[in-house]
Amino acid sequence: MRIEHIEYLLPEYLNGTLADSLRPGVEEHLKHCSSCRTALSELRQTMEMLEARVPADPPSAYFTTVLPRIRERLEGKESRNVFVNPLLAKLALPIGAAVVVLFILLSLSSLVSESETANNPLQAVVHGSSTDELIDVVLDMMPLHPLSSPTLEVETSSMLGVRLLRGEHLLADVNEASFAEDFTLDETMSEELEQLNEADLEALVQRLGERTVL
Amino acid sequence: MTERSDSELIELFQNGDESAFNHLVLRYQEKVYWVARRFVNDHDGADDVTQDVFCKVYESLGSFRGEASVYTWLYRITVNIALNSLRRQKVREFFRIDEMFEAKDEDSVAPDEALEQQEQKTLIEEAITKLPEKQKSVFVLRYYDELPYEDISKILKTSVGGLKANYFHAVKKIQEYVRRAHRTH
Numbered sequence: 284m285r286i287e288h289i290e291y292l293l294p295e296y297l298n299g300t301l302a303d304s305l306r307p308g309v310e311e312h313l314k315h316c317s318s319c320r321t322a323l324s325e326l327r328q329t330m331e332m333l334e335a336r337v338p339a340d341p342p343s344a345y346f347t348t349v350l351p352r353i354r355e356r357l358e359g360k361e362s363r364n365v366f367v368n369p370l371l372a373k374l375a376l377p378i379g380a381a382v383v384v385l386f387i388l389l390s391l392s393s394l395v396s397e398s399e400t401a402n403n404p405l406q407a408v409v410h411g412s413s414t415d416e417l418i419d420v421v422l423d424m425m426p427l428h429p430l431s432s433p434t435l436e437v438e439t440s441s442m443l444g445v446r447l448l449r450g451e452h453l454l455a456d457v458n459e460a461s462f463a464e465d466f467t468l469d470e471t472m473s474e475e476l477e478q479l480n481e482a483d484l485e486a487l488v489q490r491l492g493e494r495t496v497l
Numbered sequence: 498m499t500e501r502s503d504s505e506l507i508e509l510f511q512n513g514d515e516s517a518f519n520h521l522v523l524r525y526q527e528k529v530y531w532v533a534r535r536f537v538n539d540h541d542g543a544d545d546v547t548q549d550v551f552c553k554v555y556e557s558l559g560s561f562r563g564e565a566s567v568y569t570w571l572y573r574i575t576v577n578i579a580l581n582s583l584r585r586q587k588v589r590e591f592f593r594i595d596e597m598f599e600a601k602d603e604d605s606v607a608p609d610e611a612l613e614q615q616e617q618k619t620l621i622e623e624a625i626t627k628l629p630e631k632q633k634s635v636f637v638l639r640y641y642d643e644l645p646y647e648d649i650s651k652i653l654k655t656s657v658g659g660l661k662a663n664y665f666h667a668v669k670k671i672q673e674y675v676r677r678a679h680r681t682h
Contacts, residue, residue, distance in 0.1 A: 325672055338538075
């Protein structure tokens, strides 16, 4: 019996939860495949390491306090809907537009090469368009954008969105796929970023959450 | 009331019995807390997420129609709110990036063995934190909550095959992260 992607079955094989029907196939494969045997051994080591990690218990009697505090919060709660706050309602469109323009810039950057600049199909659309028009175009054209890319270890969208919120142009190098991995912070930018308030953060997180593929 | 099923409690709540919500909180608070804790790694963060989850549940319970089980629904809300919490944390950490490069206080160094164990635990926590969101979610629900893949599939709306792939890659990434960290020390 041929099983595809046997390596994906190794965690279950290791902890004894693999279906009986699949076990013989996996064991037969392991007899002949040294790389899968190595993967299994490494998996075993990692699992042992994980099992040694035991987080501290919460403070004693913590769980007796959860319900009373939730009730207090519900009774004193103001609406968390960001669009009820007039200031945030005013900020939502420009912030949303800024994030969307970032996606346009990144899309354009990834399409541009020396020989292709003149033929960039988005140029005719972007040139002379208003912000509202650009938002409509991008929303029609772009799928939900993953917040984290498998090629990057650090989730970058929030960091990039912050730069745009401050009105800075993003100087994306088209040849740099991992522009946030070796991120350097100059002094001026860190001061400007510290001026972002909770409302900006909340709006940014909400917009990014809407565009995240989970 | 403690013997009633989840759907019975919801029906009671929708008919005006507020105490039904209290029973749901008591039934699921530990589960929600520990899922949150696995994502955010600290008690205070997990406490905030737990409160946010149940406030969200309270707001939404009136219109819950039972398309998914309460159990699946709660897990999904918890994962989403925990991930939002991590996104906020990442943006805030961005502001405090200078603090990450401040010199460590030499007096705070622990004895060698305890330090090595602490470093190992910290590395694992860091490795899990750095996983992509999907892999992190699958890993937390499968490894720590030991949920069957079929349940995780309903929570995350991903195929079982895709989940198994995500889980495998998550474990490998953790392994690679710790290994790389040991090589550079």
